[in-house]
Amino acid sequence: MTSALTPRQFADFSAFIAQHLGIKMPPSKQVMLQSRLHRRLRELGLDSFAEYHERFFRDEAAQADEIEHLLNLATTNKTDFFREPEHFDILAREILPRWLQQPTGSVFRLWCAGCSTGEEPYTLAITLMEARARQSFEFSILATDVSTRVLQHARTAIYSEEQIAPIPQPLRAKYLLRSRDRQNRQYRIVPEVRAHVSFGHLNFLAPDYGLRELMDVVFFRNVMIYFDRPTQTDVVTKICHHLRPGGHLFIAHSESLQGQPLPLRLRGPAFFQHEPSALRT
Numbered sequence: 001m002t003s004a005l006t007p008r009q010f011a012d013f014s015a016f017i018a019q020h021l022g023i024k025m026p027p028s029k030q031v032m033l034q035s036r037l038h039r040r041l042r043e044l045g046l047d048s049f050a051e052y053h054e055r056f057f058r059d060e061a062a063q064a065d066e067i068e069h070l071l072n073l074a075t076t077n078k079t080d081f082f083r084e085p086e087h088f089d090i091l092a093r094e095i096l097p098r099w100l101q102q103p104t105g106s107v108f109r110l111w112c113a114g115c116s117t118g119e120e121p122y123t124l125a126i127t128l129m130e131a132r133a134r135q136s137f138e139f140s141i142l143a144t145d146v147s148t149r150v151l152q153h154a155r156t157a158i159y160s161e162e163q164i165a166p167i168p169q170p171l172r173a174k175y176l177l178r179s180r181d182r183q184n185r186q187y188r189i190v191p192e193v194r195a196h197v198s199f200g201h202l203n204f205l206a207p208d209y210g211l212r213e214l215m216d217v218v219f220f221r222n223v224m225i226y227f228d229r230p231t232q233t234d235v236v237t238k239i240c241h242h243l244r245p246g247g248h249l250f251i252a253h254s255e256s257l258q259g260q261p262l263p264l265r266l267r268g269p270a271f272f273q274h275e276p277s278a279l280r281t
């Protein structure tokens with residue numbers, strides 16, 4: 001097996017990935033891409049990166065069959081339950097109570113944009129189930145990702161002991177079911193929580209996201225770090241088209257939208273309110 005991609009092969013794959021996903025692949029990512037491709041080559045029984053590259057770029061039918069796998073392996077899917085937990089507190093203590101005072105419809109609508117394996121949308125659902133114990137309301141969560149592999153996992157709602165570790169014990173008792181097979185330490189999110197979350201395939205580079213409802217809240221965290229600045233502006237602009245004026249957008253604490261021409265006003269740590277008049281061009 002050839003142990004390294006040539007600079008040309010890497011440049012071709014990285015350009016393809018940037019074009020289809022918006023994900024930057026500078027030369028510093030070569031080792032990472034190479035090791036992910038290495039696994040794929042083994043699955044396909046191929047002996048060299050040259051063979052894989054040749055098939056992908058010279059054979060249209062082979063590319064059509066392989067593109068989903070290549071795009072899946074190009075994404076980084078790190079996530080956790082209750083990641084950056086302050087945002088879930090803000091949702092439950094500030095944003096939801098305001099919505100309950102002045103509901104914008106019969107359902108509180110959230111979009112988890114770039115949901116990976118589901119930990120984030122299920123955390124949102126658990127947070128809102130807890131709030132619902134105090135006051136009744138309807139909510140629904142749309143969770144989308146471009147990777148078909150992570151969506152498949154998210155839909156199963158099954159997690160290992162290690163993955164559920166960040167969920168506080170009292171919430172685990174309420175919202176997780178333990179596998180009947182005691183050797184197999186796996187947990188599944190209860191049906192009452194799952195019923196509030198629907199999953200869909202969505203690429204942020206698509207010209208039209210095809211969402212029918214305006215959202216009250218969007219979680220778009222730890223996704224745009226992989227995009228260059230023009231792509232970030234473009235994607236967040238499109239996300240804002242699906243966010244109700246007055247609705248809230250959460251990004252990760254390590255991310256920033258500073259100086260970008262967007263209809264958003266910063267309201268707190270890494271969260272914004274959609275204010276169409278705030279757009280300065």
Ligand SMILES: C[S@@+](CC[C@H](N)C(=O)[O-])C[C@H]1O[C@@H](n2cnc3c(N)ncnc32)[C@H](O)[C@@H]1O
Pocket residue numbers: 020021022023075076077078079080083113114115116117120144145146147150202203204205220221222223226
């Ligand atoms: C690091 S995970 C973040 C998961 C979660 N939001 C969190 O903060 O824990 C980033 C996710 O963005 C998705 N993603 C990357 N590029 C995308 C694109 N162009 N369209 C849609 N999703 C994308 C990846 O598949 C991945 O699951």
